Amino acid sequence: MGMWDNAFEKKWSAVFLAMYVIVMLPVECFYATTYAASWKGLPIFMVGWFWHTLITMILIVVFYVQAMKREEYLEFGTEG
Amino acid sequence: MIVPAPGTFFLVLGGYFLIMALIGYYSAKKTNSLKEFFVMGGKAGAIVSGIAYFSTQYSMSTFMGVPAACYQQGYPGLTVSVPGLVFSMIIPALVVGRKLIRLGHKYDLLTVADYLNDRYESDALRSLQAVLMVFFVVPMMGAQIIGSGIIFNTFTGYPEWIGVVATGVIVILYCMSGGIRGAMLTDVVQGLLMVTTAVVTFFAALQLGGGLEAINAKLLELNPAYMAHPGATGSYHWPRLVSMVVMWSFFSIGSPQLVTKFFAMKNYKVMFKAVILGTLGMWVSATLIEWVGVLGIVSVPGLEGAQRDFIVPLILQKAVSPVIASLMIAGIMAAGMSTIDSLLVVSTGGISRDIYQKLLNKDATDGEILKLSRYVTVVLGIIAILFGIWRPGAIFDIIIFSFGGLTIWATPILLGLYWKRTSGIGAITGIIVGVLVYIPFSASTAMLDKLGLNALQPLSAALKSYAMGFDALIPTWIVAMIVTVLVSLVTKPVSEATLKRHFS
Structure with missing residues (x-):
């Protein structure tokens, strides 16, 4: 299956590509040229990277759960 | 600077090498066909696939060169991998992984060259891929081996080449005997050791520096550039952020030692579980070990030049017992070995299967190729050892150059x-x-x-x-x-x- 084969694939490809582009944006929470203090004095981009990674990880798990309910993902069995 | 403590180090390293050799022996008994040698018969499970993927991607430089860069730059140094690491596996899985799993299962594809040959109906492309892969893989293996030599020299006082040869011989042994099974099973042990090393070193560095809040306040006082892009020496501008995010995720789809792992996966469920497990491993190990470099500015101040490469071992030596420190340093060597082994197996496939069996001797049986592959593994391993002794450039430069050439x-x-x-x-x-x-x-x-x-x-x-x-x-x-x-x-x-x- 490819990234744009059907509505399900298109939706998830768009979600992950959006998250991919977002982390590369030169905005303060990902790329900061002046120091903005956050939790325990950490630069804000460290906290921004953390939340972005956590949200993307959750999205990966949701994608996995939804994909495993679809026939085409069961083609080679589900023994893990 | 580090005081050599050869006794403890030899003991711990000897035990670690013995475990790797035993895994190689176990893998050899399970490896009796060509498909087993190159892709574990296409039956690799989630734990093995996930940990093997991340430990292959993260190499010696993740534990030495990158923390050293962070020591120099401050927090912007973490730009090298932290913002994009969550995409290291999901982007390759999304873009090519699922298609390759399907094609691999349906048409018995074992290597990237198998795919290219089948898709483009071109023996020339197969040959080109195999030749160029070997051209770039040898320096990549050599760079990892150089790191092992440096660590060995630092902790024992003996010449670097002894460490280079010892590491090379152990990797050759378990790859020659167990093929990809030996590589991936040792990767599991090595990956777990890498994560443990990152966690232990992080908390040791926090303790040495007086806690996170105190360290951050001190960093700001020392140099505000440690706390904002582009970093203390101005190396991490926005184009570098984009490059690093894209490089370690999207471009992995061209990296044979990583792409081949999809051919080894049993099914899509394994792929997803491997992505989740591998990404978690990357998140913990890369974030913490790179962060250690920044904490080290306060915990172990005053390092200059090549001394910075030893920030992780220095923190370990200062904060934990010699036995634990030696084990964690074995974890740094594991990071190099887990990359070398996969490279060795894929480059073996390039020569024995893609060039010899598919082009030069199409009548060769799989049994003959399996036997030949073991010899080729030894020869390529020796070439990598010689490259490590020759040492044509800085480790990180060689890795970036080779990674690009492969991808x-x-x-x-x-x-x-x-x-x-x-x-x-x-x-x-x-x-x-x-x-x-x-x-x-x-x-x-x-x-x-x-x-x-x-x-x-x-x-x-x-x-x-x-x-x-x-x-x-x-x-x-x-x-x-x-x-x-x-x-x-x-x-x-x-x-x-x-x-x-x-x-x-």
Whole structure:
């Protein structure tokens, strides 16, 4: 299956590509040229990277759960 | 500086090497066919696939060179991998992984060259991939071995070459006997050791520096540039952020030692579980070990030049017992070994299967090729050891150069999977132009000098001035894509039958 084969694939490809582009944006929470203090004095981009990674990880798990309910993902069995 | 403590170090390292050798012995007993040797019979489970993927991707430089860069730059140094690491596996899985699992299972594909040959109906492309892969894989293996030699020398006082040879011999032994099974099973132990090393070193560094809040306040007082982009020496501008995010995720789709792991996966469920597990491993190990470099500015102040490469071992030596410190340092060597082993197996496949069996001796049986593969593993391993002793450049420079050279194959893989019109001639031309542009674009001055390519120095300087701060791989890939598309449009596409198999 490819990234744009059907509505399900298109939706998830768009979600992950959006998250991919977002982390590369030169905005303060990902790329900061002046120091903005956050939790325990950490630069804000460290906290921004953390939340972005956590949200993307959750999205990966949701994608996995939804994909495993679809026939085409069961083609080679589900023994893990 | 580090005081050599050979007794404890030898004892712990000896135990670690023994475990690796035993895994190799176990794997050898399970490896009796070519498919077992190269892709574990296509039956690798989630734990093995996930941990093997991340421990292959993260190498010696993750534990030495990158923390050293963070020590120099402050928090912006973590830009190297932290913002993009969550995409290291999901992007390759999304873009090519699922298609490759399917094609691998349906048509018995074992290597990247198998895929390229089948998709483009081209023996020439198969040969080109195998030859170029070996060309770039040997330096990559050599760079990891150099790191082992440096660590060995630092902790024992004995010459670097002894560490280079010892590491090389152990990896050769378990890869020769157990093939990819030996590589991936040892990767599991090595990956767990890498995560443990990162966690222990992080908390040791926090303790030495007086806690996170105190360290951050001190960093701000020492130099505010430690706390904001582009970092203390101005190396981490926005184009570098983009380059690093894209490089370690999207471009992994062209990296044979990583892509081959998809052929080994049992099914899609395994792929997803491997992505989750591997990404978690990367998140913990890369974030913490790179962060250690920043904490070290306060915990172990005053390191200069090459001393910075030892920030992780120095923190361990100061904060934990010699036995634990030696075990964690074995974890750094594990990071190198887990990368070398996968490279060794894929480059073996390039020679024994892709060149010898598929081109030179098509009548050779799988049994003969399995036997030949074991010899080829030994020869390539020895070449890597010699490269490690020769040492043509800095570790991180060699790794970046080799990684780029390998991942340029993202072009024909991506277009082959998504654009029916891509032709074999287009793919070959794109790769040749890409490599010819990439070598002068990416190689450091010292590396060109060592390779005897001094004539390329002016061209190299000119190309680098056009990169606008992005890594050489990005403009090179754009050039390769344009050339591949243009040549494909004016050359004959592959047969309908092949397209049907690949796009059905």
